[in-house]
Amino acid sequence: MVTCYTCGLNGIDAYIVDIEADVTKALPQYDVVGLADMAIKESKERVRSGIKNSGFEFPARKITINLAPASVRKEGTHYDLPMAVALLGASVELAHLGEYVMMGELSLSGEIRGVSGVLPMADYAKKHGYSKVIVPLENAREAALVPNLQVYPVSDLKEVISFLKGETEIAPFEASETVSFDEIDWKLDFADVKGQENAKRALEVACSGGHSILMSGTPGSGKTMLSKRVPGILPPLTFEESMDVTKIYSVCSLVSKEHPMIVKRPFRALHHTASTVSIIGGGTKAMPGEISLAHNGVLFLDELPEFKREALEVLRQPLEDKKINVTRVSRSAEYPCNFMIIAAMNPCPCGYYGSHIKECSCTLDQIKKYQKKISGPLLDRIDIQIEVPSVNYDEIASLEKAESSQTIRDRVIRAREIQKMRYQGEGILTNAELTAPLVKKYCVLTQDAQNMMKQAFSVLGLTARGYDKIIKVARTIADLEESELIQMHHLAEAISYRDIENRMMY
Ligand SMILES: Nc1ncnc2c1ncn2[C@@H]1O[C@H](COP(=O)(O)OP(=O)(O)OP(=O)(O)O)[C@@H](O)[C@H]1O
Ligand SMILES: [Mg+2]
Structure with a gap:
């Protein structure tokens, strides 16, 4: 089983959500559990297409993705990226996966789109022991407002996987210049x-x-x-x-x-x-x-x-x-x-x-x-x-x-x-x-x-x-x-x- 991390939001307060993917040899089936709302059900399909269209193989096995803690309702499209990564992590070695908190919406072709709520999530991650986040390129400046946080901006799923495999490097986003008062x-x-x-x-x-x-x-x-x-x-x-x-x-x-x-x-x-x-x-x-x-x-x-x-x-x-x-x-x-x-x-x-x-x-x-x-x-x-x-x-x-x-x-x-x-x-x-x-x-x-x-x-x-x-x-x-x-x-x-x-x- 592979686990990767993202955040959920309650107002402007965030909490860590574990995304667990279990891929077993059994008749092909694909389930997402853990009190997911409609957007996450749709996310399931985007993840499937995003993986396939990025040139990866979608496992013809029994796949279960669990979003924990299961007791809180989760909504939003930013769970796409961590779900896809956890799923692919079952077949390729992704070292240091546990060091990152990631968020991003996938397009059917595997591109990563911007999401809402990046700042409260990134801020929470930093305050709770994570120093690295992977975020959509368009949200990078926003995440970089959090002091001393390493922000890795990404544009598509392929790039994320190759980075996590250690094949390519991504330069952390330089802290944003803010307009002064x-x-x-x-x-x-x-x-x-x-x-x-x-x-x-x-x-x-x-x-x-x-x-x-x-x-x-x-x-x-x-x-x-x-x-x-x-x-x-x-x-x-x-x-x-x-x-x-x-x-x-x-x-x-x-x-x-x-x-x-x-x-x-x-x-x-x-x-x-x-x-x-x-x-x-x-x-x-x-x-x-x-x-x-x-x-x-x-x-x-x-x-x-x-x-x-x-x-x-x-x-x-x-x-x-x-x-x-x-x-x-x-x-x-x-x-x-x-x-x-x-x-x-x-x-x-x-x-x-x-x-x-x-x-x-x-x-x-x-x-x-x-x-x-x-x-x-x-x-x-x-x-x-x-x-x-x-x-x-x-x-x-x-x-x-x-x-x-x-x-x-x-x-x-x-x-x-x-x-x-x-x-x-x-x-x-x-x-x-x-x-x-x-x-x-x-x-x-x-x-x-x-x-x-x-x-x-x-x-x-x-x-x-x-x-x-x-x-x-x-x-x-x-x-x-x-x-x-x-x-x-x-x-x-x-x-x-x-x-x-x-x-x-x-
Ligand atoms: N003290 C002022 N100095 C300079 N211009 C003024 C002044 N008061 C009003 N004006 C001019 O009159 C225009 C109308 O003023 P404003 O819309 O602020 O009035 P108001 O009190 O909100 O009126 P209303 O009750 O109809 O909403 C302003 O856009 C401005 O051009
Ligand atoms: Mg007026």
Whole structure:
């Protein structure tokens, strides 16, 4: 019996799968066992053709291929290559087979095609004692993102067998050059946005503390324009964060072949017609949804009231848990989804309620109905809410260049560093993640600020959650000033970021 190794995937977590091939002298028969799904049954036929068309003999014997552990469901096309190798290993001597973890899809002619999920599998292999992987050429760069892993890129089955027999050499793939954060061409810059100092400041605070933000304003006031520029003021991903994000994209076959490493924080614009499955993940293959594709980045909900209520409701739990269990018939996969929400809306159906430039043409009932569409519990989880009024003529006509994204980003990075230091050992990185006990521990107000908060509490009719939200945002504002104590002006600014909820009519 011959054994070779590959990986299976559960979400972005991998595990080693042993592929055992047993070829015995008996009436020809060909079975694949070990809880294989439909794709693996098809794989059986590709393996047969691939072997024959590569010039090898397909044994006219009783063949049994077992995928172990048998108890977990396996899916994907990457089992083709290890199955073919194990099968051929029964008739030719393949020394050192046990040192490799391999993956790849076979074409009927024996060529090796790219597969999804290479990064999480290669990373797992490296962390569990394997230092060599054999992967399809088109996935080589992706596998080579794993530090100190020897990656052997291959294009067809013949090449793999000759390599494993020791007849030919394959040069290990050189570690991939990743595009560094500093080389990113952002294209969209905050310098292009005229005026809107208040909105820019609120976005800076949001990005600094990882707070979700909702902007409400008249049509054309620049909400979409501002939102799209947010990735440029977010701090770079750390290596671990980059790996996690890239793993999720790898599972979805969304990584670039040339520059597989994702170094920019994701910005996913959700369309209001998006289905629940596309938002949270699922489908026949339990794939990640938009919230996981937004992991460590931003989920952008433009025209918030257009979204179906159910679509907004499903966001609540993941926002809290920062991970999501995607279930399907027989199993579930867990994906991370630590994202911040940026949402935009008009204040009413016509867009001009509360505006100075044009009279609102909506009835009171229409406005109420429109605002009611935004779920209260979701609004509860959005720390910062602001009005974005239209810019006036002087601002638009001004030739003065506004502050660049880079300058803003530098301040955001500094504020994030302060938080990271402070929360060492707490398992969180940002103020937005503070739990109620941690708020007590780390958010100390000056006496003046305490008095102010007491007053605000009764005037605004705050709930405990509303109270914590204000304090967390104030913590971020204080961090931007590198102040350990939360002072009155920090608190006052945080309280001003509760605009919309207070003005809601329902
Ligand atoms: N502050 C600004 N500085 C420069 N250009 C602006 C500004 N605000 C708006 N614009 C211009 O107006 C266009 C429309 O703005 P944008 O789409 O961002 O508005 P919006 O607030 O999202 O409107 P809507 O509510 O209709 O979605 C922008 O593409 C930009 O060209
Ligand atoms: Mg818009």
